[in-house]
Amino acid sequence: MILNLKNSPLRLLLSKNKTAVFDDKVTLPPFYEGTIEAFSQLGLFLMKNGRREPSIVAAGYWLRKKHLLTIKQQYHDRCNTAKGVAFHIAPGNVDTLFFYSIVVSVLSGNQTILRISNKLTQETQFFIELLADFFNDHKKHDAVYALIHIIQYQHDTDHGHDITLRLSLFADARVIWGGDAAVAEISEIPQKIDANNITFPDRYSVAVIHLENDSEIGNAVNQLITDIKPFYQQACSSPKVIYWLDTAQQLQEKFWLLFIEKTTKQLSLSTSDLISQLVYLQRLPLLLNHPVKNKLNVEKYNELHKVDVEFITLDAIKAHCGLWTLLSLQITTLADIKLFSHCQTVTTSGIDVSIIEQWQQSAKLAETAKRFVPAGQALTFSHIWDGIDLIDSLTS
Amino acid sequence: MNWEQLITLPVYQLNQAEKMPLFNQQLVELAHYHYQHSENYRDIIDFLYQGKLPEDEVPALAVRLFKHHLLKSISTEDIFRITTSSGTTSQQVSQIVLDKENALRQQKVLATIMKQWLGGKRLPMLIIDHPKVIKNKFSYSARGVGIQGMSLFGYDHTYALNEDMSINIGAVSQFIDKHKDQKIFIFGFTFIVWQYFIQKLKEKNTQLGIADAVLLHSGGWKKLQDKAVSNQTFKSQLNTVLGNVKVHNFYGMVEQTGTVYVECEASYLHCPIWSDVIIRKKSNLAEEEKNGIEGIIQVNSLLPTSYPGHALLTEDLGIIIGEDNCQCGKKGKYFQVNGRLAKAEMRGCSDTQS
Numbered sequence: 001m002i003l004n005l006k007n008s009p010l011r012l013l014l015s016k017n018k019t020a021v022f023d024d025k026v027t028l029p030p031f032y033e034g035t036i037e038a039f040s041q042l043g044l045f046l047m048k049n050g051r052r053e054p055s056i057v058a059a060g061y062w063l064r065k066k067h068l069l070t071i072k073q074q075y076h077d078r079c080n081t082a083k084g085v086a087f088h089i090a091p092g093n094v095d096t097l098f099f100y101s102i103v104v105s106v107l108s109g110n111q112t113i114l115r116i117s118n119k120l121t122q123e124t125q126f127f128i129e130l131l132a133d134f135f136n137d138h139k140k141h142d143a144v145y146a147l148i149h150i151i152q153y154q155h156d157t158d159h160g161h162d163i164t165l166r167l168s169l170f171a172d173a174r175v176i177w178g179g180d181a182a183v184a185e186i187s188e189i190p191q192k193i194d195a196n197n198i199t200f201p202d203r204y205s206v207a208v209i210h211l212e213n214d215s216e217i218g219n220a221v222n223q224l225i226t227d228i229k230p231f232y233q234q235a236c237s238s239p240k241v242i243y244w245l246d247t248a249q250q251l252q253e254k255f256w257l258l259f260i261e262k263t264t265k266q267l268s269l270s271t272s273d274l275i276s277q278l279v280y281l282q283r284l285p286l287l288l289n290h291p292v293k294n295k296l297n298v299e300k301y302n303e304l305h306k307v308d309v310e311f312i313t314l315d316a317i318k319a320h321c322g323l324w325t326l327l328s329l330q331i332t333t334l335a336d337i338k339l340f341s342h343c344q345t346v347t348t349s350g351i352d353v354s355i356i357e358q359w360q361q362s363a364k365l366a367e368t369a370k371r372f373v374p375a376g377q378a379l380t381f382s383h384i385w386d387g388i389d390l391i392d393s394l395t396s
Numbered sequence: 397m398n399w400e401q402l403i404t405l406p407v408y409q410l411n412q413a414e415k416m417p418l419f420n421q422q423l424v425e426l427a428h429y430h431y432q433h434s435e436n437y438r439d440i441i442d443f444l445y446q447g448k449l450p451e452d453e454v455p456a457l458a459v460r461l462f463k464h465h466l467l468k469s470i471s472t473e474d475i476f477r478i479t480t481s482s483g484t485t486s487q488q489v490s491q492i493v494l495d496k497e498n499a500l501r502q503q504k505v506l507a508t509i510m511k512q513w514l515g516g517k518r519l520p521m522l523i524i525d526h527p528k529v530i531k532n533k534f535s536y537s538a539r540g541v542g543i544q545g546m547s548l549f550g551y552d553h554t555y556a557l558n559e560d561m562s563i564n565i566g567a568v569s570q571f572i573d574k575h576k577d578q579k580i581f582i583f584g585f586t587f588i589v590w591q592y593f594i595q596k597l598k599e600k601n602t603q604l605g606i607a608d609a610v611l612l613h614s615g616g617w618k619k620l621q622d623k624a625v626s627n628q629t630f631k632s633q634l635n636t637v638l639g640n641v642k643v644h645n646f647y648g649m650v651e652q653t654g655t656v657y658v659e660c661e662a663s664y665l666h667c668p669i670w671s672d673v674i675i676r677k678k679s680n681l682a683e684e685e686k687n688g689i690e691g692i693i694q695v696n697s698l699l700p701t702s703y704p705g706h707a708l709l710t711e712d713l714g715i716i717i718g719e720d721n722c723q724c725g726k727k728g729k730y731f732q733v734n735g736r737l738a739k740a741e742m743r744g745c746s747d748t749q750s
Contacts, residue, residue: 271678271692272737275711278681279458285439286465296443319464 003170008163010153013116014132018149022170026146027082028109030395031072035107038141040065045134053123055096055230056130062381063103071107071383071391079395082109083196086394087171089186091178091200092117093234093322095124098150099131100381101175106147107383108394113149113167165189173198173394179236198393200236200386203344203370204317205378207239208337210350211251220349221258223376227347228304229267230379234322237345237371237378241312241327243337245351260301267303267324277323281305284325287316314340334359339368344386349375402698403504405669407512408726412719415728419672422698423706427454430704433469437704453683456694456707459651462490470495470702481538481650490651498702502654503545505699509668510549513644513658514610520575521550522568524584524593526557538650539585542614545653546583556584561592565602572604579608582638585615586645590630597637606639614646614656618736627663647712647733651705655697657731660724664717667729671697675716675731676709687716690734711737 005020012018028035043063050056086105090098098116105112116124128150135145154160168174168189173196176186183199191197207227209220228238244252269277281298288294288309297308304324309316312327317340331337334355339346348356359365360372370387373380383390402422410418430437431449440457441449449455461467468475474495481490494502523543530540547553554571558564572580584593589611597604611634620630631643647665648656655671667673675684675691684691693714696707713734722730 271681272711272739274681275458275460275692275709275737278709279460279464281444282440282458282461283464285443286436289439298443 001170003166005163005166008153008166009159010151010163013128013150013152014148015136015145020151022085022111022113022149024085024111024170024172026111027084028106028143028147030079030082030109030391031068031075031107032109034141035109035144036065036068036072038138038144039063039068039103039107041138041141042131042134046130049133050127050130053126055123056127058380059096059099059127062100068107075391075395079108079391081396082111083394083396084110084172085170086110086112086173086175087167088112088114088175089177089182090114090116091182092119094231094379095121096127097177097235097381098124099127101177102148102150104383104390105175105394106144108391110147110173110394111149112147113151113171115151115153115155115164115167118152118154161189168192168195171195175390175394176200196393198388198390200388201342202318203236203342203386204241204320204340205237205239205345205347206241206243206337206339206343207347207349207375207378208243208245208334208351209247209255209348209375210245211247211255212350214251214254216350217251217255217258220375221255221262223347223349223374224259225262225266226376227378228324228326229263232269232273232322233324235379238322239326239345239347239378240317240320241329242306244328244330245334246332247330256299256301256306259304263302263304269303269323273323276321277303277305277325280319280321280323280325281307283319284316287319288313290315312338335362339365341368343368343370345371345373345378347373347375347378399501402670403508407509407668408666408728410669411727415669416672419669419696419698423454423672423696426698426701426706429701430469430706434467434704436465436467437469454696454707456696456709457704459490459649459708459710462492462651462703462705463488466491466493467705468493468703474702479538479541479650479653492651492653492705493703495702498700501699501701503548505654505668505670506545506656507548509656509658510546510612513612514549514581515579518549518551519579519581519610520552520554520571521547521581521583522554522556522571523547524556524582524589526559526561527555528559539615541650541653542585543583546612550581550583557588557592561588563593563596568604572606576607579610580606582609582611582641584611584613586613586617586630587615587619589613589634590620590625594630594634594637598633603636604638606641609638609641611638611641611643612646612658613643614648616736617733621735649695649708649710651708652695652697652700654699655695660722660726660730662722662724664722664724664730664732666722666724666726667731669728670699671695673714673716673729673731675714681709684716687718690715692737693731693733713737 001024003022040063043060046060047057088101098114102112102114153163155164168191174191175198176183177200179202183201187197295310299306306326306328308328427449431441475493476496476499477494479492530544554567556568634643645659646656655668657665659665674694676694677684677691690713693710693712700706714731716729716731719729720727
């Protein structure tokens with residue numbers, strides 16, 4: 001089948017040669033050799049030419065051949081054909097997620113159409129330019145390039161709604177990033193029968209840190225910065241809460257002193273963000289004092305606010321807007337940690353793997369947290385996200 | 397606070413040395429009053445200022461807080477009215493809790509300020525809106541509140557628009573004809589006046605030829621800025637179409653109803669005696685000491701007693717031009733509003749939709 005959106009008000013990014021005519025026969029086998037080759041070349045290209053943006057370098061690194069082949073191996077006896085057409089709706093809060101969504105979809109062999117926000121950050125624009133440059137200069141990867149479409153349109157107009165509907169009816173899978181509101185709204189738009197609706201609703205993430213001596217502080221600080229600095233801490237997988245596991249106050253004080261040192265002039269917020277941050281801080285006592293009074297204390301470390309709390313409420317998590325606020329709790333054992341059901345990532349630092357595994361297996365936790373990674377890797381993308389195996393979902 | 401005395405103060409005649417010690421003392425008292433009477437306010441202060449009100453400043457709440465929480469310094473039984481800000485269905489609205497005393501005070505202060513601009517007598521009043529905009533008695537919208545509040549200063553209230561926002565030209569002509577020998581009072585929201593009145597009359601090539609009128613308008617320039625309409629253009633087109641009309645914009649918000657800031661002949665907004673404006677730095681929200689620098693507007697008002705809205709950080713940009721020396725002769729601070737702060741780049745998790 002062919003979907004012709006030539007006369008619809010949409011913009012095609014990437015290349016002037018592309019047209020808004022989509023053919024569901026244009027697919028490749030999952031983990032096709034040419035795809036892996038193209039992506040690993042692209043990875044090298046991004047690492048070299050995207051140097052000024054760490055997140056682009058990280059994306060390049062993710063594409064190294066060895067890594068792609070490791071993923072391939074996990075599916076060696078299944079995932080024989082691509083779904084067909086995958087329609088992706090990318091989030092606006094994480095600049096590079098659109099790219100991983102494309103990569104996983106194309107690795108699976110799908111004709112991939114990704115709708116991106118109309119308000120692109122400079123980083124995203126730069127990233128898209130690099131993609132266009134790479135594929136325009138490497139014609140041998142045209143077969144892979146033919147699977148990639150990035151589009152923009154005014155989705156909140158009648159025309160935009162019509163485009164979303166036609167793409168949804170055309171696609172064999174729809175991938176919705178962007179939280180509860182987006183998921184609810186777009187999921188109401190009908191799809192082709194048997195099509196997959198893959199959704200990523202609101203999530204939050206936490207960090208658990210255990211420090212025993214001074215020598216561990218440097219690493220722990222670096223890892224926290226890596227996990228919360230990008231995307232203004234607004235990615236769902238950036239920790240919003242720190243649990244201090246049996247860690248001396250004096251080590252925590254040193255931790256924050258070092259944090260200040262390392263982030264001086266590193267974190268900055270626009271005026272609107274400063275106000276949003278203030279709104280959240282002023283709301284916090286109202287959100288945290290139910291059902292009983294919480295004992296609260298706030299400290300400012302450069303642009304970051306650390307808020308000591310006795311317990312956490314769902315309201316305080318739901319209202320969190322990133323912008324570098326961390327709720328901080330002291331715990332004596334991992335069992336003290338109570339997670340809400342929409343917890344996604346738990347990063348850990350200074351804790352024995354065996355202890356984490358044990359904790360992970362406790363029945364209660366399995367239902368909630370979906371991902372356990374070492375601190376510093378909160379934002380590292382995985383093809384299994386929020387407990388959803390994207391490769392499985394995008395192939396048959 | 398003794399309002400019997402405060403209300404008798406001249407609106408625009410006290411200079412800095414006369415106003416500020418008195419104003420600041422009252423504001424500090426008011427902050428302590430809310431600290432005692434509003435548990436939420438106390439929780440916020442205790443959290444952000446280590447358990448007590450700071451001595452060197454009166455902390456401002458972010459005005460957006462009233463969109464999320466019902467903040468009050470009175471018991472539920474004493475709620476007389478809850479006013480809300482305007483907003484489309486998708487936006488959250490501010491909720492302002494008023495007791496009878498606070499609501500009356502707002503009216504009284506507004507009346508005293510308006511007298512300065514309209515004179516002591518009620519004037520025949522043309523409202524540039526449609527009559528259905530005032531509906532729900534318990535919960536008014538900002539547009540409804542504005543019209544309701546202003547209606548007190550006029551009589552023979554005539555609505556210039558039909559419900560579909562078209563001009564009710566019959567009613568308008570009749571009104572102007574009836575009152576052609578006296579000063580009339582015209583009121584409306586800036587965008588509505590421009591879009592549905594001035595522009596439509598201009599399209600029809602109609603000139604009303606009004607002999608003597610005062611037009612007050614409010615509601616913000618945002619939509620007109622988008623259309624690149626300056627205050628000057630607004631005034632000159634308005635005079636062409638309507639006739640001899642003195643035009644005064646005013647700045648105010650539902651969170652501090654009563655203390656409005658009216659634009660003088662020199663096109664600057666003036667602080668009345670019961671309120672004050674502070675500019676905060678865009679870089680860190682600290683107080684801007686110098687005049688003439690654009691920043692975020694904080695409004696302080698002595699009126700709010702039933703809710704802790706005495707010091708509010710807005711999301712509007714403005715500049716304090718000077719104090720006590722405006723060419724119009726009024727004392728006190730005078731300033732201009734430069735529009736809304738650009739919306740925070742929506743980077744929140746629910747941003748697929750932008």
